[in-house]
Amino acid sequence: MNFPIDGVESRMLPYEVLYAMCLIKKVCAEYYAESQERNAKWRGVRAAIGQAANEIMAGENDDQFLLVIYQTGSGTQTNMNVNVVLSNRAIMILGGSVESKTPVHPNDHCNMGPSSNDSFPNHMHVACVVTILKNRTMPGLKVLHQALTTMGNEFHFIIKIGRAHCQMLYTVNTWTRV
Secondary structure, eight states: OOSOSSSGGGBOOOHHHHHHHHHHHHHHHHHHHHSTTTHHHHHHHHHHHHHHHHHHHTTTTGGGOOOBSOSOTTOHHHHHHHHHHHHHHHHHHTTOOTTSOOSSOTTTTTTOSSOHHHHHHHHHHHHHIIIIIIIIIHHHHHHHHHHHHHHHHHSTTOOOOOHHHHHHHHHHHHHHHO
């Protein structure tokens, strides 16, 4: 009752970590598809993984990530959850049967690249950059800039002296008199 471990409040959040995983897996799929030896075999798979990753990063499949945050430190469960969701959506895009693992396999195609131990910290770093800089800081700075511009235009005719400095001088002078 005090520590629910299977409810919505215990889900692996923020979703930006999952979106970062999809972004990295999409880039890895593109890299492998561009290599000479895998180009023909990966052509359709790469496009499907890319489209599936874009859909997931747009928040269209958030309900498919059911794991709770309580897991190993390497993020293996979350990594595999992303692989399965990504591969099943790619399979659907290519017209296959979900969970058939063909033509897109969760390990052979979506998990090509470094292990969870190596990649999970990268996912968190990318999530931080996307969440903090792109989605929060930059939009916040734009709002601040617009507000300051609006106020500057609205109050440009008012001449203001350094009131805080004058108050400080008054306070200092008052203290010296006591």
